[in-house]
Structure formats: structure tokens, C-alpha cells
Amino acid sequence: MITLSDYLFVSGILFSIGFAGVMLRRNLIIILMSLELMLNAANLSLVAFSRFRVDPNGLPNYSAQVFVFFIITVAAAEIAVGLAILVALYRARQTTDVKDISSLKF
Amino acid sequence: MSPFLFWVFALLTLIFGATVVVNRNPVASALSLVVSFLGLAALFMSLDAFFVGIIQVLVYAGAVMVLFLFIIMLLNLQAEARRQINWLAAAGGTGVAVVLLVQICFVIRHIRAAQQTFPPLANPTTDDVRNIGAALFSNYNLPFQIVGVLVLVATIGVVLLSRREPR
Numbered sequence: 001m002i003t004l005s006d007y008l009f010v011s012g013i014l015f016s017i018g019f020a021g022v023m024l025r026r027n028l029i030i031i032l033m034s035l036e037l038m039l040n041a042a043n044l045s046l047v048a049f050s051r052f053r054v055d056p057n058g059l060p061n062y063s064a065q066v067f068v069f070f071i072i073t074v075a076a077a078e079i080a081v082g083l084a085i086l087v088a089l090y091r092a093r094q095t096t097d098v099k100d101i102s103s104l105k106f
Numbered sequence: 107m108s109p110f111l112f113w114v115f116a117l118l119t120l121i122f123g124a125t126v127v128v129n130r131n132p133v134a135s136a137l138s139l140v141v142s143f144l145g146l147a148a149l150f151m152s153l154d155a156f157f158v159g160i161i162q163v164l165v166y167a168g169a170v171m172v173l174f175l176f177i178i179m180l181l182n183l184q185a186e187a188r189r190q191i192n193w194l195a196a197a198g199g200t201g202v203a204v205v206l207l208v209q210i211c212f213v214i215r216h217i218r219a220a221q222q223t224f225p226p227l228a229n230p231t232t233d234d235v236r237n238i239g240a241a242l243f244s245n246y247n248l249p250f251q252i253v254g255v256l257v258l259v260a261t262i263g264v265v266l267l268s269r270r271e272p273r
Contacts, residue, residue, distance in 0.1 A: 001109065001223045002109050002112050002223065002224070003220065003221055003222060003223050003224075004219070004220040004221075004222065004223075004224065005214050005215070005217070005220040005221055006112070006116075007149070007153070008214045008220060009211065009214060010116045010119065010120065010149070012207060012210035012211060012214065013120055013207065014119060014120060014123050014146075015206075015210070016203050016204075016206050016207035016210070017120070017123045017124050017126075017127060017203075018123070018127075019202075019203050019206055020127055020199060020200060020203035021126065021127035023198075023199030023200075023202060023203060024127065024196060024199045024200065024203075025127065027132065027183075029132050029135075029136075029174065029177065029178060029183065030126070030127070030132065030135055032174075033126050033135055033136065033139050033174065034126065034127060036139065036166070036170070037123050037126065037139070037142070040143065040146055040162075040166070043146075043150075043158075043162075044146060044149060044150070047149075047150050047153050047155045047158055048153055050153070050155065051153040051154055051155065051224055052224055052225070054224075054225045054226075054227060057228060058226075058227050058228020058229065059227070059228065059232060059237065060153075060154060060155070060227065060232075060234075062234070062237050062238055062241045063241065063245070063246075065155055065157070065158055065234070065238050065241075066238060066241050066242055066245075066246050068155075068158050069158070069161065069238065069242070070246075070249060070250075070253055072161060072162070072165055072166070073253050073256075073257065074253065074256065075170075076165055076169065076170055077256055077257050077260035078260075079170055079173060079174075080173065080260055080261075080264050081260050081263055081264055081267070083173055083174070083177045084263070084264040084267040084268050085267060086177065086181075087177065087180070087181070087267075087268055088267050088268065090181050096181065096183065
């Protein structure tokens with residue numbers, strides 16, 4: 001049978017993949033995609049917890065699903081703003097590589 | 107959901123998630139991300155969260171991915187040139203990610219409650235759109251309004267950012 005820990009393992013592996021992408025890749029678009037992977041890994045564990053905590057009426061815990069809804073909304077807004085910044089940056093510098101954008105680097 | 111389907115969709119999500127990171131071509135990465143999100147939506151539905159699964163397909167596999175592909179096409183990004191890889195930095199990044207993964211697995215292994223299977227629902231076809239809507243407009247009404255303001259601010263910000271500077 002599938003237990004809660006199976007879903008949590010999948011979620012943890014997905015989060016680590018996204019984290020590795022943020023650490024390893026230098027293309028800003030790929031970094032944004034890896035951020036999305038991490039947010040979705042968190043969503044998966046939230047939905048798994050929601051299904052795990054069944055209340056006496058036999059309903060899943062909907063608070064977690066509302067939280068997932070908020071995360072999806074905020075992530076969509078974040079991606080829109082991030083891509084707009086990326087376009088503005090590309091217009092100014094003609095690059096999407098984080099190695100070429102280091103004026104603020106200490 | 108049967109364990110077989112769970113592992114099929116979990117492997118689909120993880121393999122295509124890894125392809126997003128490994129691929130050099132941004133278009134291929136974006137398309138792998140679509141498949142990964144579809145697998146994740148199937149996992150949500152296996153947890154009886156049908157509304158969240160459908161939202162996942164509509165918002166992520168639909169809107170967000172169109173945005174990504176549109177920007178990739180607009181900037182005309184090619185596959186990254188094969189630069190000299192800084193092996194020390196690559197090993198460090200991989201090492202940190204692996205340490206994080208080992209920590210997560212260690213913690214999950216030691217939660218005893220997580221080894222139990224999911225308790226059954228009273229009614230497998232619950233009306234979860236109505237229940238989520240009721241929670242959203244009663245208990246979580248204030249956060250919902252705040253998220254609305256956030257989306258408005260994001261819209262205005264994006265318009266301002268992408269406007270050309272008057273010369």
C-alpha cells in the first residue's frame with residue numbers, strides 16, 4: 001500500500017531536484033523553472049497531509065488545499081514579475097546568464 | 107489509486123523534473139516541465155484533491171508554461187554554448203543538494219505516523235470545489251482579499267517593468 005511517507009519522499013526528491021537546478025544552472029529562465037519545481041514539491045506534501053488528516057466527518061483537511069491554492073496564485077504572480085524583470089534585463093544587457101550580471105556582487 | 111499508477115506518475119514527475127535541470131536547450135526544459143506538472147496533477151488527483159489537480163493543469167501546464175515559452179521565443183534563446191564547466195562549483199552545488207535530500211529522507215524515515223496508509227474518506231466523490239470555496243470565503247476570506255491585492259500589484263508592476271523608457 002502507498003503510505004504518506006512515499007508521497008513525502010517524492011516531494012523531497014522533487015524539491016532537491018529544483019534546489020540543484022537553482023544551485024547549478026546559470027540561465028535565469030531555468031532557475032525560475034527550478035523555483036517552480038520547488039514550490040510544487042511543497043504543494044505535493046501539503047496535499048498529502050491534507051488527505052492524511054481526515055476529520056470525523058470523513059472529509060480531508062481543506063485548510064491545506066486552500067493553502068495550496070494561495071501558493072499557486074502567488075507563484076503565478078512571482079513568475080510573471082520574474083519574467084518581466086528578465087525581459088527588462090535582456091533589453092539592457094542582452095544576456096540571461098547570471099555570470100554576466102554581477103554588478104551587485106560583493 | 108493503485109500503487110502501480112502512483113509509481114508511474116511519481117517516476118514521470120521526477121524524471122522529467124530532472125530533465126528540466128539537465129537539458130541545455132530552454133525549450134526542451136520548458137516542455138519537460140509541462141510533463142512534470144501533468145504527472146504532479148495526477149498525483150494530486152490520486153490524493154482525491156481533484157480541484158487542486160485541475161487548477162494545476164490549468165494554471166501551471168496552461169498559463170505559466172505559455173508565459174515561459176513565450177519569453178523563450180521572444181528572447182530567441184538558443185541552447186547554451188558549452189562553456190568550460192567549473193567542476194568545483196558544480197560539485198559543491200550537487201553536494202549541497204544531495205545533503206539536503208539525505209536530510210529530508212532521514213527525517214521522513216523517522217516520523218512514525220508517516221508509515222501509515224491513508225485513512226478512507228466517508229464518500230470518495232466529495233464535492234471538493236464547494237468545500238474549498240466555502241473555506242476560502244469563510245475562514246480564509248482575509249488572506250483571499252490580500253492575495254487579490256497582490257495579484258493587482260503584480261499586474262501593475264509587470265506593466266511598469268515592461269514599458270519602454272521614454273527617451
